[in-house]
Amino acid sequence: MLQGSSNYSIANSSGTIIFVTDDEKIFSILHNPIIEALLNRHLKVSENLLKLSFQNIYDPSTDKFKYYHIIFQLNGKWLDVRNENKRSIVVNNKEPWVHYKQYRRISAYLDEKKSIQLIIGETTVQVWRKKDRNAKSKRVLEYIWTNPGNQRILIDSLSIGKHEFSLDLKIPSKHNSMSFLGINIHWPQNTHTLKEACETLEFLYNRRNEPVGPKNQNKFESLVHDTEKLVIHIIKKYPNVWKLSEIRFNLMANLIRGHRINLIKRILFENTSLRNNIDCPVYICRNLHVPRLHDLKNSIKKSDLQIAIESSEGAHRKIVAMLLEYYSNNAMQNTGWMFTVSKVIPLLMERNLDIYIKEMFYKPCFGAKEEYLDPIFINQKELKRGYNRSVYALNVKPGLIQKQEQKSWWKKVKSVRPSFKRNKEGKPEDLPVTNLRVVPLPDFTVYPEDIDKKAPKWKIPFLLIKILLKPRGYTLQEDHQRSSFLRFIRQDENEVLYDNPAMEACINFKWESARNHFIRHIILYILYAILFGIITGVIDYKKFEKISYLYYFIFYYLGYYLLSKEIIQLSYDGWKYFTVYHIVDFLACVVPIVSLTTFYTVKIFKPWELFEKTRVITITFVILLLWFELILLMRFFEKSAHYINMIVNILYGVSTFIIFILLVIVGFGHSMHFLLRHPDNIYVNPSGANFEADDSSFKIHQIYDLNSTSDNYYRKLPQSIIAVYFWMLGRWDQLENWNFWPVTVLSIIASILLVFIMQNMLIAFMTGVFDETKSNVKQAVLKFRADLIAEYEAIEKPFGNTRGNPRYIYYVGSLESQEEWLAKAEKYKKTHKSLLDRFHKFEDDDTDDDDNYIDEIDDDDDDFNGKHQKHHYRGDTSISNIEEEELFVNDGKISKSKEKQKLKDCQNNLEEKINDITNRISSVEENLKELIKLVKERK
Structure with a gap:
């Protein structure tokens, strides 16, 4: 028993278990002599190891062994492996990447029966155990260690005993070839079998291209298979050991860098059965892997998902898909599983x-x-x-309720009216919190530390003065300064990624602050446009002359301010700035200033009457530009943004066809210009109508001036093209006056192409683009808002972000929208071959499956025959191409009823896909019929 009082309390303090007695004495349980004796008895290292001597087998002059492979007995005696019975040798050559056959290696038996063998090669230390004769496999790997530096190891000393050994190695330093790093391996007491096996898999992947020839390649794949089998055996028998070791040594990173796809699949998706119901067992995921961003010492490290993304190549990208599937499935229980996903979403885009x-x-x-x-x-x-x-983000601030501070007199005055209203109408009942959902991306909108912080109070006045003199610049210039949400927005060009409630909630949460910023921009622009109208006389204002200088000052100040904002944004966005919206924004700032400045500059040198006509025409188009800008600024509001986005998308959608129509118009205009520019040369004169008055003696004759564009639209090429364009609108002026058959032929061809065909095609195209845009208008508006949020988040904010950057974003919405999205997700899952749902779930039991593995290849140096043809050299970059059925075979065979059920499910899925395809074909046929009907009606 522990010495001390019979009454004591146990506590845990910084990893140390202590207990306190009644007399206030503190003892550490783990340092108690009795506990130490119990622990040391199990952890005691054997002292009966026999140190081996290399005196007769090592040549100091050449610094090499005399024999390429010697094997020690348990009693310390040794012999050349060539003199040993081949049936007694467990393994002979387990480093197939070494290109010369007789490379130096040392072996030792670790029991009298010679069933356990230690083999030390150039870069590995391995322990193999011989299995029973009745077993399918002849040997099993018990332990393997590899030199992480991929350098030849030097043996300093070796001691062996029954079922154990102690090995001292010297490894040349990477930085200095004259210095060595000492390593001690004491198996099985002081080794981390699981850690070193996972490191071996990464080591083997890096040497996958070194084995030469089919024989060595098969040996290499067999070693990979045996190492995987060792890891699987430990995970299966001791899953908690795997969980703790994975946290301590970051084993999953080794498997990811080793591209062990099937092994990772088993770790992530292997299920365990609850034996409560034998007839219908329930399987649950064992959660053998946990995402982390910090190592055991609480230092920041790369997440396993980030390592998988950086290591992904070709088929090995499946690891990324498996991790995303694993995290997103577990996120339904707890969103904390997704915190590493939040960090790597921008990396996935890159x-x-x-x-x-x-x-x-x-x-x-x-x-x-x-x-x-x-x-x-x-x-x-x-x-x-x-x-x-449908979706509305809430500004939730969970935590302890703050103590109410004493209200100031101003707050008391403001609270009088609401309190009077509550007393009059009665206290409103609190709504129940139902259908509250959360965005499953923790820290998605959180910036790195010390980024996007509120400025100190003493700096705020100076920052405000700076903002008055110069627009706010962009503070977040580099990716490492931005949150994952902001990086995702700047990299994404696909509107489809916004078609889910979680992303809509993120944008909804951030939009409130951004919207207020852009509304201030609208107010400044409206004031700028009104001042332009007053100064130029577009708006009649009688008091303008009295304070004209003030109006000029404010106008030029606002113009400078708005133009500076556009220039700053241009320098920040680069080529992404050149969109329809930004180009119109820039022109609406520049053109009024330039035109007004030009007018008053010319007025100094010339009388006002000489360029009055030019001034009126210029101001007319400037006014139109300002109205266009005002209309486009309405995109900051939800409803109007839908219409503007639809109009812009329709213009983008039919722009190519419009260009094609314009080319046809130019072609006909050019033809008509060449035909009728000099009609006198071809003896063609237009025939006009003559008029004669009955009550007078005079007659009116119509005379044509063929050199004037008013009488001959086709005299000049631009006017000829304009005249042909108006043919589409039904204006066929002057054509009936030309009694000339080529004119008739050209007009008939133009009416067929331009009016009957192209005009109706344009309407049909616009209808199709409209329907497509209407179905995706919500995603387009969300994408547009996301871009505005990215712009706002990057600018300088003296007061910080008003809504903050919470770790979790909560939102509510209507049940109808949630059910609609779930139905859409289910339809997407059925109609698309999901990349994240391809990984079947494993069902396992408690029996050992070592005997179900495929037999190993005989690794003798000289013998190789056709009986070991289960492995085939494939010549690719994969380490192990062992089939999945061979790697992960369950002990119990699948029953016939399960096979029939799977076959039935496959048939049902196939029938659903056939029905879906049939429905789509029917829908296409109906659309074609409607289109043909519409064309006939237009005719």
Whole structure:
């Protein structure tokens, strides 16, 4: 028993278990002599090891062994492996990447029966155990260690005993060839078998191209298979050991860098059975892998998902898909599984793996992950507003309720009216918090530390003065300064990725602050446009002359301010700045200033009457430009943004066809110009009408001036093209006056092409683009808002972000929108071959499966025959091409009923896909019929 009082309390302090007695004495349980004796008895290192001597087998003059492979007995005696019975040798050559056959290696038996063999090669230390004769495999790998530096190891000393050995190695330093690093391997007491096996798999992948010939390649793949089998055996028998070791040594990173796809699949998706019901067992995921961003010493490290993305190449990208599938499935239970995903979404975009993001965004956790929060943390006004929308983000601030501070006199005055209203109408009832959901991307909108912080109070006045003199610049210039959300927006060009409630909630949460910023921009522009109208006389204002200088000053100041904002944004966005919206914004700032300045500059040198006509025409088009800008600024509001986006998308959609129509018009205009520019040369004169008055003696004759464009539209090429364009609108002026058959032929051809065919085709194209745009208008508006948020988030904010950057974003919405999105996600899953759902779930039991593995290849140096043809050299870059059925075979065979059920499910899925294709073909036929009908009606 522990010495001390019979009454004591146990506590845990910084990893140390202590207990306190009644007399206030503190003892450490692990340092108690009795506990230490119990622990040391199990951890005691054997002292009966026999140190081996290399005196007769080592030549100091050449610094080499005399024999290429010697093998020690348990009693310390040794012999050349060529003199040993081949049936006694467990393994002979387990480093197939070494190109010369007789490379130096040392072996030792670790028991009297010679069933356990230690073999030390150039870069590895391995322990193999011989299995029973009845077993399918002849040997099994018990332990393997590899030199991480891929350098030849030097043996300093070797001691062996029954079922154990102690090996001292010297490894040449990478930086200095004269210095060595000493390593001690004491198996099995002081070794980390699981850690070193996982490191071996990474080591073997890096040497995958070194084995030469089919024989060595098969040996190499067999060693990879045996190492995987060792890892699987430990995971299966001791899953908790794997969990703790994975946290301590970051084993998953070794497997990812080793591209062990099938092994990682088993770790992530292997299920364990609950034996409560034998007839219908329930399988649950064992969660053998946990995402982390910090190592055991609490230092920041790369996440396993980031390592997988950086290591992804070709078929090995499946690891990324498997990790995303694993995290998103577990996120339905707890969104904390996704915190590493939040960090790497921009990296997925950089590596062109956005297809995996699209697949992941259709997972249920992105639209149906419900949460519970105390209603006291939720604003009732926001909650009421949110239930009337499809998605509405809440500004939730969970935590301890702050103590109410004493109100100032101004706050007391402001609170009089609301309190009077509550007393009159009665206290409103709190709405129940239902259908509260959360964005399953923790820290998605959180900036790195010390970024996007509120400026100190003493700096705020100076920053405000700076803002008055110069527009706010962009503070977030580099990617490492931006949040994952902001980096995702700047890299993404696909509107489809915004088609889920979670991303809509993120944009909704951030839009409130950004919207206020852009509304201030609208106000400045409206004031700028009004001042331009007053100064130029477009708006009659009688008091203008009295304070004209003030108006001029404010106009030029606003023009400078708005233009500076556009220039700053141009320098920040680069080529992305050149969109329809930004180009119109820039012209609306520049053109009024330039035109007004030009007018008053010319007025100094010339009388005002000489260029009055030019001034009026210029101001007319400037006014039109300002109105266009005002209309486009309405894109900052939700409803009007839908219409503007639809108009812009329709113009983009039919722009190519419009250009084609214009080319046809130019062709006909050019033909008509060449035909009728000099009609006198071809003896063609137009025939006009003659008029004669009955009551007078005079007659009116129509005379044509063929050199004037008013009488001959086709005299000049630009006017000829304009005249042909108006043919599409039904204006065929002057054509009836030309009694000339080529004119008739050209007009008939033009009427068929331009009016009957192209005009109706344009209407049909616009209808199709409209329908497509209408179905995707919500995603387009969200994408547009996201770009505006990215612009706002990057600018300098003296007061910081008003809504903050919470770790979790909560949102509410209507049940109808949630059910609609779930149906859309389910339809997407059925009609698309999902990349994240290809990984079948493993069913395992408690029996050992070592005997079910394929037999190993005989690794004798000289013998190789056709009986070991289960492995085939494939000549690719994969380490191991062992089939999945060979690697992960369950002990119990699948029953026939399960096979029939799987076959039935496959048939049902095939029938669903056939029905879906049939429905799509029918829909296409109906659309074609409607289009043909529409064309006939237009005719």
